[in-house]
Amino acid sequence: MAPRAFISFEMEDQWARNFLSQQAKDKNNLIEFVDYSVKNPWDTSWKTECKIRISRTRGTIVLIGETTWQSDAVLWEIAESNRQGHFIFGIQVSSTATYRVPAGLPSTSVIRWDFDQIVQWLGTWT
Template structure:
């Protein structure tokens, strides 16, 4: 069974999260995604719930759009993923652009949008 993944993304890039989840369903595989959409990123209950949700996964997929690098919530989710010792990789969501990376996301762990590649990365989370 493939590992559970937490998806970190900027709200303006929600379309990419929805597309990724839909691709997983369309490909009829067993990948399960978890996300917790941020209403107020510095509300203490959000952080508590986010820690718990990251804790129930093997790692985090960071969807990288134009403003992701500046998102305090995304940076916090990356730091929490690292603090928990979980796997992490990023996906550039626009095929024709390379967006700046948020702090804490290693550049060698970033790929272009390609569902087969995403699946391949997930299979390394053992």
């Protein structure tokens, strides 16, 4: 069974989170993403909820789109994942553009969208 992952993304890139989840269902593998998204991200308790949800996972996948680098929520989720000592990697959501990597996410831990490579990275979370 693959480890659970928290998926951090800017709301404008929700399509990418949905696509990643669908790819996991369509491929013949053991990858399944559990939706840990906070439904009301700007509710006063969202950080508390995120801390709990991140703690229930082995690591964080950051979906990197055009404005991800400036998202306060994504930056906080990266910092919290690092604070908890979790694994973390990023995925560029565009096949033709390379977007700025958010602070706290090492550029050496960013890959292009390739589901087989995503599975490989998750396999290192032991």
